[in-house]
Amino acid sequence: MTPGVSIVIPSWNGLELLKRFLPSVIAAVTHYSQQFNCPTEIVIIDDGSVDETVEWLPAQGFVGARSDAQSPPRPVSPSPFLPALRLIRNETNRGFGPTCNRGFEAATYPLVFLLNNDVEVELNAIAPLVENFADASVFAAHCRVFDLESGREVGTGKLGSFDRGFIRVHRSYVSVATTTDEEAATNQRARLYSMFASGGSAMFDREKFLEIGGFDSLLAPIYWEDVDISYRAWKRGLSVIYEPRSVVHHRVSSTMRKVNQSKVRRMQQRHRLIYHWVNLHDGALMRSHIAWVALLSLTAPLRLQPSFLLSVASALKKLPQIRKRRLEEKRAAQRTDRDVFEIFASLEQRANVFAYDKDAELEATRPEQRR
Secondary structure, three states: OOOOEEEEEEEOOOHHHHHHHHHHHHHHHHHHHHHHOOOEEEEEEEEOOOOOHHHHHHHOOOEEOOOOOOOOOOOOOOOOOOOEEEEEEEOOOOOHHHHHHHHHHHOOOOEEEEEOOOEEEOOOOHHHHHHHHHOOOEEEEEEEEEEOOOOOEEEOEEEEEEEOOEEEEEEEEEEEOOOOHHHHHHHHHOOOEOOOOOOOEEEEEHHHHHHHOOOOHHHOOOOOHHHHHHHHHHHOOOEEEEEEEEEEEEOOOOOHHHOOHHHHHHHHHHHHHHHHHHHOOOHHHHHHHHHHHHHHHHHOOOOOOOHHHHHHHHHHOOHHHHHHHHHHHHHHOOOOHHHHHHHHHHHHOOOOEEEEOOHHHHHOOOHHHEO
């Protein structure tokens, strides 16, 4: 039986984005419901917006609680082939991670497709994501993403490794056509693993997401929470999949363009450090990480990056909570850090995988070969 799907969209002052992008989401969800005769819903969590989002959505058919104190209603759909439309409102701005967690808790169905409010979804994007969850070990599956404005491919598979004191998560890859029938058959059976599933366009197993603990409050209000929960899933013996058949188009960082960019960079670096201090358990790798952080701290003024010192100081203030979370994750781990990195080292050696660090390298490949 094809499972029902909940689409969860966090939104903060996103009225104009919802007007632009929500129709594509409704069309894709309706198409999936009609194709497989299964229930769906769209849950928008407004994160304390001061625009007219919570006035506009009810006029579009969204029904729901108006405040944190009210329990969200269960979905009601006018037709089995149309998604139920639900609105949940945070009275105050909580940030991306806490708002997404509230959406997962409120979601009705076993699979949650988490989307940014600035993502345009292609009509057939949902079903290929769902197919991956026939394997009980799959935690998440993420889309292939194109930049809406430039048309460039900006979201592909992500490789994991350790280098110069840090876990590397942003080296990318695409699947390419192979030359022999034998290679093609082998590659068709092999999964396209990914280091993390982006919180802006990925589907998650709701039960596993909640069991792991959702997006970590240490990383509130935003940044690195999707990398963190994906790595926690990998360490627990689960897997994250890149699904190139599911395509979306993203207007990158539409919401965060409104925020002070110096503050954003400090927050990103702080959360990157917290991610390592919670999740990196290998003794030798952790010593390497500490040495590199010390070196980068000493040289920060010379590199004209004094903000790095502010990020380190801010992360150190959270050491008591970090120690607690680190112990919890060490107890839950079923894979070592090196086990995870080996999965991606093996993936990169496959004939149908083209790995790259810069977009220019990807552009050099022939588009008809990429998948």
